[in-house]
Amino acid sequence: MARRFLKHALLASALALPGAALAQPISGLYIAGAGGANWLMDSDATSSSAAVRANFGNGSIEFETGWVALGSLGWGFGNGLRLEVEGSYRRNSVDGASGFGGLVRPLRTTGHVSNWAVMANVLYDFVIPGSPVMPYLGGGVGYAQTNYQGVRVQGFNGPRLDLVGSEGNFAYQGIAGLAFNIAAVPGLAVTAEYRFFGTLDPSIRSNYVPAAGVVARTNTEVENFNHSVLVGLRYAFNQPRPAVVATPVVAAQPTVARTYLVFFDWDRADLTDRARQIIAEAANASRSTQTTRIEVAGHADRSGTPQYNQRLSQRRAEVVAAELARNGVSRSAISISAFGESRPLVPTADGVREPQNRRVEIVLR
Incomplete structure (x- = not known):
């Protein structure tokens, strides 16, 4: 029930937006870029x-909302699967600190933290038939350099801890997003994403400066977990021009042919409620116009073998012809033909499930 509701809601949004184009899996090379807000979670510092630890104590460093920017280069396999290489940068300023039992309150903090990362990602696009919106999920692993710049935790007129180093570590991330295809520019999509990004705990070079005495050089282990929300653009090269969501098509010369x-649905030859409405409209039109012949042509997408798709398109044409007859059209006025996957409405790579190609065309002449 929830899946059906989501499908209908996305289809309604496509009809309401004239610039919407039906979503298709990416085939071939693409590039993408995005930016947005980054939340670096409070980091325990040990x-x-x-x-x-005895004189200064352990504590937690808190951060303000920061920002993130990233770019990626990838390849789509035409079946929803994508692989990409990504570079990213995150930056958050220090907002405060807590704990650190050896300090006199209130605590004073300065500095910021940045993360440079190179990631290899695997993603999968979920095509919703009839919708311009394509959800996707993914994950990635790679390498990140975490840099603490001028980060200082200090008690009121007391000792302080300065974190002034960087360390590289294994990084990982999870990705959930939506892509909205733009009809005016084939291959272009607007993206909205959530990402969780983390690394193994970095060990940052630090200086402990007591109120009086010798400066102690040490390392401080910190945490590095990030939540990011991004908006961006993605462009896929060599994408076929997508079909725009439309109601039943009227030919250029309606007085001659309609x-x-x-x-x-995929791998189906039964009629939906909407399909029965369209067939009823065609039957009514055949009685109100000077129709002498009704051509019924079945088609299939390229997700099966050519032989199977030929038989499937034949079954679809026969089902539509039977429904026309049930609506009062003379069976002798109907001619049936089947073209399998040979005449796609939207050109695709072999194996792609394209909703616009799973069709029967009714032509009134």
């Missing part, structure tokens, strides 16, 4: 020095 399109 010194490697027992003396520092065409109706009946669409089918």
Whole structure:
């Protein structure tokens, strides 16, 4: 029920937006870029020095909302699967600190933290038939350099801990997003994403400066977990021009011929409620115009073998012809033909499930 509701809601949004184009899996090379807000979670900071821990204590560093920017280069296989290489940068300023039992309150903090990362991602696009919106999920692994710049935690007129180093570590991320295809520019899509990005705990070079005495050089282990929300653009090269969502098509010269399109679910030859409405419209039109012949042509997408798709398109044409007859059209006025996957409405690579190609065309002449 929820899946059907989502499908209908997305289809309604496509009809309401004239610039919407039906979503298709990417085939071939693409590029993408995005930017947005980044939330670096509070980081527990633990010194490697027992003396520092005894005199200064451990605590947590807090961060303000920061920003993130990224770019990627990828390849789509035409079946929803994509592989890409991504570079990203995140930056958050220090907002405060808590804990650190050896400090006199209030605590004072400065500095910022940045993350440079190179990631290899695997993603999968979910095509919703009849919708311009394509959800996708993915994940990635790679390498990140975490840099603490001028980060200082200090008690009121007391000792302080300066974190002034960087370290590279294994990085990982999870990705969930939506792509909205733009009809005016084939291959162009607007993206909206959520990402969780994390690394193994970096060990940052630090200086412990007591109120009086010798500066102690130590390392401080911190945490690095990020939540990001991004908006961006993606462009796929060599994408076929997508079909725009439309009602049954009327030919250029309606006085000569009128065409109706009946669409089918994947690997199905049964009629939906919408398909029955379109067939009824065609039957009514054949009685109100000077129709002498009704051509019924079945088609299929390229997700099966040519032989199977030929038989499937024949079954679809026969089902539509039977429904026309049930609506009062003389069976002798109907001619049936089947073209399998040989005449696609939307050109695709072999194996692609394209909703616009799973159709029967009714032509009134």
